Amino acid sequence: MKKTISYRIIEGKHPVFYWTLGISTFLILLGLYAAYNMEHYGHIITGMTNQIVWGMPHVFAIFLIVAASGVLNVASISSVFRKSFYHPLARLSALLAITMLVGGLMVLVLDLGRPDRLIIAMTHYNFKSIFSWNIILYNGFILLCALYIWFMMERRMHGSKPTVGLVAFLWRLILTTGTGSIFGFLVAREAYNTAILPPLFIALSLVLGLAVFLLLLMFFSHALGERILQRPKILLGVLIGAVFYFVLAYHLTHLYITGRHGVEYFILADGGIYTILFWGGYIFLGTILPLLLLYHERFSHSRVSIGSACLLSILGGFSLLYVIIIGGQAYPLDIFPGMEVISSSFFDAASKHPYTPSGWEFMLGMGGIGVSVILTLIAMKILPFLPANLTDSDIDPELLD
Amino acid sequence: MNEETSPSNDRRDFLKTTAVVAGLTVAPGMLLYGISEAKPDEKAVSSKIRWGMLIDTSKCADGCDACVNACVNEHGLTEETTPETKAQWIRKVGLRDKQTGTVHSLPMLCQHCEFPPCTDVCPTGASFKRADGIVLVDRHICIGCRYCMMACPYKARSFIHETLENQKPHSPRGKGTVESCNFCVYRVDKGKQPACVEACNQDGHQAMLFGDINDPNSEISKKLKQVNSSVLRPDMRLNPGVRYQGL
Ligand code: SF4
Numbered sequence A: 001m002k003k004t005i006s007y008r009i010i011e012g013k014h015p016v017f018y019w020t021l022g023i024s025t026f027l028i029l030l031g032l033y034a035a036y037n038m039e040h041y042g043h044i045i046t047g048m049t050n051q052i053v054w055g056m057p058h059v060f061a062i063f064l065i066v067a068a069s070g071v072l073n074v075a076s077i078s079s080v081f082r083k084s085f086y087h088p089l090a091r092l093s094a095l096l097a098i099t100m101l102v103g104g105l106m107v108l109v110l111d112l113g114r115p116d117r118l119i120i121a122m123t124h125y126n127f128k129s130i131f132s133w134n135i136i137l138y139n140g141f142i143l144l145c146a147l148y149i150w151f152m153m154e155r156r157m158h159g160s161k162p163t164v165g166l167v168a169f170l171w172r173l174i175l176t177t178g179t180g181s182i183f184g185f186l187v188a189r190e191a192y193n194t195a196i197l198p199p200l201f202i203a204l205s206l207v208l209g210l211a212v213f214l215l216l217l218m219f220f221s222h223a224l225g226e227r228i229l230q231r232p233k234i235l236l237g238v239l240i241g242a243v244f245y246f247v248l249a250y251h252l253t254h255l256y257i258t259g260r261h262g263v264e265y266f267i268l269a270d271g272g273i274y275t276i277l278f279w280g281g282y283i284f285l286g287t288i289l290p291l292l293l294l295y296h297e298r299f300s301h302s303r304v305s306i307g308s309a310c311l312l313s314i315l316g317g318f319s320l321l322y323v324i325i326i327g328g329q330a331y332p333l334d335i336f337p338g339m340e341v342i343s344s345s346f347f348d349a350a351s352k353h354p355y356t357p358s359g360w361e362f363m364l365g366m367g368g369i370g371v372s373v374i375l376t377l378i379a380m381k382i383l384p385f386l387p388a389n390l391t392d393s394d395i396d397p398e399l400l401d
Numbered sequence B: 001m002n003e004e005t006s007p008s009n010d011r012r013d014f015l016k017t018t019a020v021v022a023g024l025t026v027a028p029g030m031l032l033y034g035i036s037e038a039k040p041d042e043k044a045v046s047s048k049i050r051w052g053m054l055i056d057t058s059k060c061a062d063g064c065d066a067c068v069n070a071c072v073n074e075h076g077l078t079e080e081t082t083p084e085t086k087a088q089w090i091r092k093v094g095l096r097d098k099q100t101g102t103v104h105s106l107p108m109l110c111q112h113c114e115f116p117p118c119t120d121v122c123p124t125g126a127s128f129k130r131a132d133g134i135v136l137v138d139r140h141i142c143i144g145c146r147y148c149m150m151a152c153p154y155k156a157r158s159f160i161h162e163t164l165e166n167q168k169p170h171s172p173r174g175k176g177t178v179e180s181c182n183f184c185v186y187r188v189d190k191g192k193q194p195a196c197v198e199a200c201n202q203d204g205h206q207a208m209l210f211g212d213i214n215d216p217n218s219e220i221s222k223k224l225k226q227v228n229s230s231v232l233r234p235d236m237r238l239n240p241g242v243r244y245q246g247l
């Protein structure tokens, strides 16, 4: 049974709309203020140093970029895998993919030492650099998603929709691989030099994307019942398991390579905040707890526990990114194998490089999230992204008995 | 041993004056670009040459900082900032062999890799290797992404975290960009030695030998044939231009 779905714009009269608008504007202003100060005084006002080169802004940026590519998954399932269930939600998913990517890129650009030279990054390409490729991949992704949305909204274009959907889907796989490879190319850093990072990033992107999407969906539709949430809920659980599998594989292969025991011991047992974030943040809060909420008979039926599971898996993903990105730098480079460094003015003898993110870095990161939120809201206000009715039977007629 | 070295003043002054004159005639931004082209016009940078350095750790004196001080003077790395954010183009490292317990002292600088990961990852091409093997940052197009710092296996690069003052005209630097040892490329192009090598020799240690490792008749090539030398992290297969003897 095929049923045409009608879409609507959000009214934008509700106080919650204005509150969200206000708060995200505030976040954006904070972010811009931070960027201005980082530009004016230099990165000295951040916690980043010549040892911890990439800090909190990069965690935020990569979080948003990875989630952006994952959130498109909902649209992909609908058009590439032709699952009618996700169909009404495809527009929203493509929109979120754009807005989150833009937010993430903004953070990345504003953290540059010379953000004023962005035009150079856009015109001077070093094609050996995965960074250059990513600039092209990101721009292309935004374009493709926009095209995809247009095709979905324009009746005449419906015929080509699956093709664009497929291209966008493949593109996002490459894009996340590219993001993961940024680290994979750093041969000298023991924590990063592994082929498992790109697939790990893809799995993580699916979790983050789906979690963000479900949260938004539940926010806009109070009528959505447990029955309709059943399928994405199970999918989320499976994806959380997939990330865990890759994390496990990552650490097991490292433990297998004798030379990497040091960095493994550091992350898993001796790394202070990184160890805490790994076990407490990622493993417990981000994996065990959400799985419990999603699968245990006692919780799995309430919207609250599904929502909490989404939030927790986002938190866990963020912790994991922090551990990978910053923990990987906090563990010192092994420049002189077989030697013990007894003195150096450049911290070669340190057992751990310290890093405390400054408030500016958080402000910049939150600014990126603000950009994503505000762009999403405005787009939803102007164009019909949301299905007119979001009850169980509207979304999936097959569910009707 | 720690005394300040002042590489022959008249030569330095000459360099300074010419650079200042040059600096006044071109826009400051253009000057940033200038260093990579400081070679004499009549002689193009040739790939027949490969500049390299051999460091004899047995001659490098523990506690001596002559090379570091010379570099700081030469390039004006004098800004006051935190130790964690300070630019260090060359640093002294003390090592103890875990097996034998022997102790080494050596200077650590950009290794001027033949296959430099820093230039591979640089999105804009600001990090580049000259035909004669010297690895440089064109600070005119560096956007300050620090990817090169993440990629360098030797931690040879520094990011400038603060506004700089009192820069040397011949060695332009700038907040928000990345920099590293450039083998004093503008001196090398004039047939001179890098400042650190000169200082080490003046102090009587002769621990650093600089020259063209492609020229079989150069002093460094001859010595490389006679003695055992090694590179740091040979497993990375970067074939650095800086080699260490006695490690
Ligand atoms: S030592 Fe580092 S900065 Fe120097 S050429 Fe090699 S990778 Fe580049």
Ligand code: SF4
Binding pocket: B118, B121, B122, B123, B124, B125, B126, B127, B137, B141, B142, B143, B144, B145, B146, B147, B148, B149, B177, B178
């Ligand atoms: S910091 Fe500058 S030199 Fe280094 S990779 Fe980025 S653009 Fe290239």
